[in-house]
Amino acid sequence: MSTVDDPLERLEFLQGTLEVLILRSLQLGPNHAYGVTQFLERQSESEFVVDNGSLYPALQRLMQRGWITAQWKTSPNGRRAKYYRLTPAGRKQLVAATSKWRRFVEAMGRILAPEA
Amino acid sequence: MPEWWSKLRRTLSGRRGLAADLNAEIESHLAFEIQENLARGMSPDDARSAARRHVGNLTRIEERAREAWSFPRIETFIQDLRYGLRGIRRSPGFSLVVIVTLALGIGANTAIFSVVNSVLLRPLPYPAAERLVWLGESDPKAEGISVTWVNYQHWRKENHSFEEMAGFHTAHLTLTGRGEPLFTRAGVVTSGFFRLVGAKPLLGRLFNTSEDRPGGIPTVVLSHRFWVDKLGADPRVQGAPLVLDGKPYEVAGVLPPGLRFFSPPVDFYLPLAQFDGETFDRGRHGSMRLVGRLKPRVTLAAALADLDLIMQRLAEADPGPESRHRAYGIFLAESDTGEIRPTLLILLGAVGLVLFIACANVAGLALARSTARAREMAIRTAVGAGRVRLVRQLLTENLLLAALGGLTGLLLAEWCLRALIGMGPRDIPRLAETTFDWQVGIFVGVITLLTGLFTGFAPIWTAGKSDLVGALKDGGRSATGGKSGHAVRGALVVAEIAITLALTFAAGLLVRSLIAAETANPGFAPEHVLALELVLPSASYSSPPAVEAFYDRLHRDLRDLPGVTAVGAVNCPPSAGDCGDWFYSILDGPAPQPGEVPIALFNTADRDYFSALRIPLREGRGFSDTVQRGAPSVPRVAIVNETFARKWWPKASAVGHRIKSGGPYRDGPIYEIVGVAGDVSQMGLDTEPLPEIYLPFSQSPSGAMVVMLRVNGDPQSLEPAVRRRVAEIDRNLPVESLRPFERSLAATLARRRFSTLLLALFAGLAMALAGVGVYGLLNYWVRVREEEIAIRLALGAPRPAILRWAGRQVLQLAAAGAALGMLAGWMASRWLESLVFGVSARSGATMAAAAAAVIGMAVIAAAIPVWRATQVDALDQLRHL
Numbered sequence: 001m002s003t004v005d006d007p008l009e010r011l012e013f014l015q016g017t018l019e020v021l022i023l024r025s026l027q028l029g030p031n032h033a034y035g036v037t038q039f040l041e042r043q044s045e046s047e048f049v050v051d052n053g054s055l056y057p058a059l060q061r062l063m064q065r066g067w068i069t070a071q072w073k074t075s076p077n078g079r080r081a082k083y084y085r086l087t088p089a090g091r092k093q094l095v096a097a098t099s100k101w102r103r104f105v106e107a108m109g110r111i112l113a114p115e116a
Numbered sequence: 117m118p119e120w121w122s123k124l125r126r127t128l129s130g131r132r133g134l135a136a137d138l139n140a141e142i143e144s145h146l147a148f149e150i151q152e153n154l155a156r157g158m159s160p161d162d163a164r165s166a167a168r169r170h171v172g173n174l175t176r177i178e179e180r181a182r183e184a185w186s187f188p189r190i191e192t193f194i195q196d197l198r199y200g201l202r203g204i205r206r207s208p209g210f211s212l213v214v215i216v217t218l219a220l221g222i223g224a225n226t227a228i229f230s231v232v233n234s235v236l237l238r239p240l241p242y243p244a245a246e247r248l249v250w251l252g253e254s255d256p257k258a259e260g261i262s263v264t265w266v267n268y269q270h271w272r273k274e275n276h277s278f279e280e281m282a283g284f285h286t287a288h289l290t291l292t293g294r295g296e297p298l299f300t301r302a303g304v305v306t307s308g309f310f311r312l313v314g315a316k317p318l319l320g321r322l323f324n325t326s327e328d329r330p331g332g333i334p335t336v337v338l339s340h341r342f343w344v345d346k347l348g349a350d351p352r353v354q355g356a357p358l359v360l361d362g363k364p365y366e367v368a369g370v371l372p373p374g375l376r377f378f379s380p381p382v383d384f385y386l387p388l389a390q391f392d393g394e395t396f397d398r399g400r401h402g403s404m405r406l407v408g409r410l411k412p413r414v415t416l417a418a419a420l421a422d423l424d425l426i427m428q429r430l431a432e433a434d435p436g437p438e439s440r441h442r443a444y445g446i447f448l449a450e451s452d453t454g455e456i457r458p459t460l461l462i463l464l465g466a467v468g469l470v471l472f473i474a475c476a477n478v479a480g481l482a483l484a485r486s487t488a489r490a491r492e493m494a495i496r497t498a499v500g501a502g503r504v505r506l507v508r509q510l511l512t513e514n515l516l517l518a519a520l521g522g523l524t525g526l527l528l529a530e531w532c533l534r535a536l537i538g539m540g541p542r543d544i545p546r547l548a549e550t551t552f553d554w555q556v557g558i559f560v561g562v563i564t565l566l567t568g569l570f571t572g573f574a575p576i577w578t579a580g581k582s583d584l585v586g587a588l589k590d591g592g593r594s595a596t597g598g599k600s601g602h603a604v605r606g607a608l609v610v611a612e613i614a615i616t617l618a619l620t621f622a623a624g625l626l627v628r629s630l631i632a633a634e635t636a637n638p639g640f641a642p643e644h645v646l647a648l649e650l651v652l653p654s655a656s657y658s659s660p661p662a663v664e665a666f667y668d669r670l671h672r673d674l675r676d677l678p679g680v681t682a683v684g685a686v687n688c689p690p691s692a693g694d695c696g697d698w699f700y701s702i703l704d705g706p707a708p709q710p711g712e713v714p715i716a717l718f719n720t721a722d723r724d725y726f727s728a729l730r731i732p733l734r735e736g737r738g739f740s741d742t743v744q745r746g747a748p749s750v751p752r753v754a755i756v757n758e759t760f761a762r763k764w765w766p767k768a769s770a771v772g773h774r775i776k777s778g779g780p781y782r783d784g785p786i787y788e789i790v791g792v793a794g795d796v797s798q799m800g801l802d803t804e805p806l807p808e809i810y811l812p813f814s815q816s817p818s819g820a821m822v823v824m825l826r827v828n829g830d831p832q833s834l835e836p837a838v839r840r841r842v843a844e845i846d847r848n849l850p851v852e853s854l855r856p857f858e859r860s861l862a863a864t865l866a867r868r869r870f871s872t873l874l875l876a877l878f879a880g881l882a883m884a885l886a887g888v889g890v891y892g893l894l895n896y897w898v899r900v901r902e903e904e905i906a907i908r909l910a911l912g913a914p915r916p917a918i919l920r921w922a923g924r925q926v927l928q929l930a931a932a933g934a935a936l937g938m939l940a941g942w943m944a945s946r947w948l949e950s951l952v953f954g955v956s957a958r959s960g961a962t963m964a965a966a967a968a969a970v971i972g973m974a975v976i977a978a979a980i981p982v983w984r985a986t987q988v989d990a991l992d993q994l995r996h997l
Contacts, residue, residue: 033141034148052145052172056138056181077151081144082137 018050018058020101023086023094026068032081033059059084067093138181146171192505196512203513204520210485211517214478217888218521218567220881221474222560223528226552228467228874229559230533231540232460234550236453241374243314244409249416250451251281251406251423254444256711258697263406264438266398267430271406271443274426277419281408282308283388286378288820289360290653291346292848298346299651299850300360302336303382304391310337312407313377319343320354320369327368328387330394335387336365340373342383358384362655377407379452379545398430399438399782407448420445437781440711452545458950459871466622466878469615471563473882476608477889478571482514483605484896511572518568522560526552529560539873541866602897606929609893612886613933613970614940616879620966621941623879625952626872628962629802632954633865638690639796639805640729645824645857646831647689648674648838650849652819660817666845667722667813667821673841674825679834682826684728685813687720689822689857690796691864695719699779700809702764703786713779716760717798717806720821722813726755726793728824734758736771736791739812752815754787760807761792775809787811800864802953824857831856871951883970887977890929894981897925905985906993915986922978922985930974934967941966 025031025039036059037050062068067090073083086094146167153163171177204211239245252260253267263271263283272281284305291298303309307328315322318340327335336358338347347353357364365386392402410419423443431439450457486493496506533550540547650670657663667685674683688695699713708714723739725731739755754775761770770789778784787809795805813821827834835854842851853860898905905918945957955962 032144032148034145052142053177053180056142056177057183060181079144079147079151080140081148082141 017101018054019062020094020097021048022055022058022062022084023067023090023097026084026086026090027094030071030073030083030085032075032083034081036084062090065093066090135178135182138178142171142174142177192508193512196509197516199509200513200516204517207485210481211520213888214481214517214571215521215524217474217477217885218518218571219524219528220885221471222522222525222563222567223532224467224878224881225471225563226525226529226556226560227532227536228460228464230529230552230556231536231547231550232464233553233555233559234546235544236457236460237555238546238553240449241376242312242448245449246447247279247410247412248312248448249278249408249410249419249445250448251408251443251445253441255441257699257713257715259444260405261444262401262403264398264400265392265395265402265404266400267427267441268404268406270426270430271423275419275422277411277414277422278408279411280308280312281406282306282312283404283406284309284377285388285403285405286382287386287391288651288852290362290651290655290848290850291358291360292362292653293357293359294346297848297850299852300342300383301378301380302360303378303385304388305385306388309385309407312409313375315371315375317369318372319351320367322369323385323387328389330390332387332390334363334365334390335368336360337368337385338370339375339381339383339385340371341381343370346383361653376545379543398434399436408445416445416447437710437779456544456867458947459867462622462947462951463871463874463878466619466875469619470878470882470885471567473612473615473885473889475567475570476612477885477892478517478567479573480605480608480889480892482571484892486510511569514572515565515568518564518571521567522564525564526560536874539870541863541870543867605893605896609886609889609929610933610936612882612889613930613974614936616882616886616973617934617937617966617970618941618944619875619879619882620969621937621963622944622948623872623876624962624966625945625948625955625957625959626868626875628955628959629951629953630865630868630872633802633868636797636801636954638801638861639794640690640731642690642729642858642861644827644829644831645729646827646834646838646854647857647860648823648825648842648854649852650819650821650823650842651852652849654819656846656848657819663817663819664814667817667823669845670823670842671722671724673845674823674838677825677834677837677841679828680825681828682724682728683823684725685722685821685823686725686729687818687821688717688798689824689860690729690798691800691861692822693799698777699782700784701776701779703774703776705764707780710781713781714807717808718777719798719808719810720813720816720818721755721810722821725810725824728826729796730826731796732794734792734794735761735769736789738791739814752785752787753790753812755791755793755810755812756789757793757805757808757810758795759805760809761789763807801861802865802868868951868953883973886970887973890926890974890977891981893929894922894926894978895984898922898981898985901985902988902993905988906990909988909990910994918988919982919986922982926974926978926982930971933974934971937970938963938967 021040022036025036025043028039031039033052033055037052037055040048040050059068059070062084063070067087068084069087070082070084072080075081149167149170150163153166154160158166240248242248251263251271253263254261262285268281268283275281282305284303287302287304289300289302291300307323307325310316310322317337320337322337323335326332338353343349343353350356353367354369356367358367359365371385388404392404408419410416420443423445427442431441446454493506497503530552533552537548537550542548652663652666657666671683671685674680694717697715697717700716701708701713721739726733726738736755739753756770756775764770765773770792773789775787775789776784777787793810795808797803798806798808825831825834825838832855838854839851842849908918909915941963942958949957
């Protein structure tokens, strides 16, 4: 048997990826934690499942590094929620991290590509 | 940096606000999910529970988020510490036993370590002390003999290995002209000595090179203590005269306190070359030894090889009896602790083993407790405590207990140390200066940490293995749950028994040695003897007739004292050690090879010495008065001891044979053996006798004699009368010492008594701790089996069968421990050989006695639990099942 991925098994986040993805999700505009999980699951076509036990610590870490800020606001449907927003430093970090991830993915792809 | 700062700020500024914020955020998160689920058409209840499930374990989310914005380690540590303190308060009995046990172990270890640190480890208080070397000469028969003046000069000028070298020896001089005549001790040193030991004058100056040569101005440098005690710390002492042995010396300077190169300490220092005079005879040995500082990165072996090369050159240029002499050297740090080193290391090892037993006990206790706590641990795991978190908490608890034990131990050690210094023999260098310093602090910290880790390993080990469902279901009531734990405890107790046996064996050997030494026949009758030690100053007693006249008169005057039955004098009394040995040969025997010339102790005794001390004459006759004053016509005579006679004439009589002093290759007089005296313990009560030659005082008078007075009744009561008689003959003559001879004899066993007492104390402590260990183990074994015993009884098992069952447990433990312990003791016995006297280090009887004691201890310790096992009330137990 060759090792074929079980398509039902969700992917786990690699170390450090969640933080980049959170930054990316906030690029479109401020959002709350639930909104971030929704965005990530939708964009990954449900390949990623966001564990809240990882999400909240990651948000805390991003705040500590000054890449995002948070503010309590009322959502369009009238609920109060904590909205996270990218700071200029966070924007810069996202650009840097994105290009780094591209190179990483390409390199991985080249190595893992089947022999021509 | 800002990340670190925000963490710190939040850790410090309380977490309540943040926790509330996080809670609100997760609440809102839940609300969004519920709303979504409702929108999908779920019932409100389903929507809520589905959202809950989806969001996950709220506590865990919160905990992990909090870890992100704080220092989780510090916080958990503080929390663990709080839990630990709570746990200690909750089980005060357990905690008290643990703290006391560890305090005993750590305290004893700290006290002994601080002594080892001070005596053996702390560097000597000299500049670059680690490179200082004690130098002597050696020949094929002896090591560390004195260095001759000629050799010293060549070594000093021709070596390539030493930065500096200085000669030293001690001398006794009488100080007169300042009140009572005073017997003083001088350090006789070359001028480089003070530079080597880093001494600077407090007042005045030290020797200059013009004084350190024959014919220089006689000067003296005072020790601080002598200056304060005897000269009233007179600030104008420089240039003042000091009359020593009738010769005026000028005070050059005073040293600061603290220079302790010589032991016992000296009163002042004299320039060596001036004091001894120079000789150009390479074979002329005085008593000078050298101290030298190696150049950096030169090894001692290389330095000695360097000196040996010089010795070879000298031997080729001037062959003679000195040709086979070589350089001998050891590091100064070892030279004065050489004898005490093995004793202290053995004591340190023994006390370390005691600590191991203490730790094993605590580990066993903690293990039993952790089996009882299995349910608590299971509940903690069930509510989400991670394995790592649990282990960390248990470890913190143990370390906390160990730290409390360590602190208590430190207090205990302080007290023990004072007792140690108080009862320790005076001749252990630097013992009295022992204090707690940072090395001792590090030592306590390290052993406390190790103790905490060691005693913590067992509960942690079982915590990892806990069977969650089983523990929750039967609530830790089953005995089988702790089976592996019990095996570990059993192994610990076996180790305790084994170690205790080894320690008891060692202590037994030392106690037997001490008894052997104390009851050893010293070869004479020491009771009712008053010893008067005198050294006649050579200035006023320069000729042999003057010395003889003095002692003749003293002899007569003392003999007349009421209560005195006999008076005899000797140069080197029993147990005084080595007062001088020299080469000799037997004239009618084969001549020894140059390197094989034998050595014997040379002593001087007067006519009545042997009868006064009741040393038996085995053969021939004693000294008589008829052999007078070495007149050429009268042959020189000698008395040898039994060991000497047996060595050369095991089957025949020694009387009539002739000895040549110095051996065949050196000049020396010839003596005819006229008698054989019984052996006396010349080197100490716990030593084997060495060959010894006594010369008659009448033919070889010596100014330094110990006059022995055999008296009726208490020798001490005669002391004032004896002092008066001495002063009547010469009121300028100081009495070096005057005390009952038995007391000086007992002092020679002080070290042995000290080490024996300590080792016996440690063995006793080990015995008590191991007893507690056996008791604890059996007690637990019975407690968890009460139901099983009740069922056995209910099914008809007789009570003796229960006794046998429980008894077998004890005996198995004791037998395994004893077997291991005997093996360990047997293997360790060779370390003890140097300390053992009058009994074999592999004494089977001692081993058997130690084994019996340890097995007896185990049986006694287990008696109460085993008895309780047989007293289980079957009905009562079964009712509660």
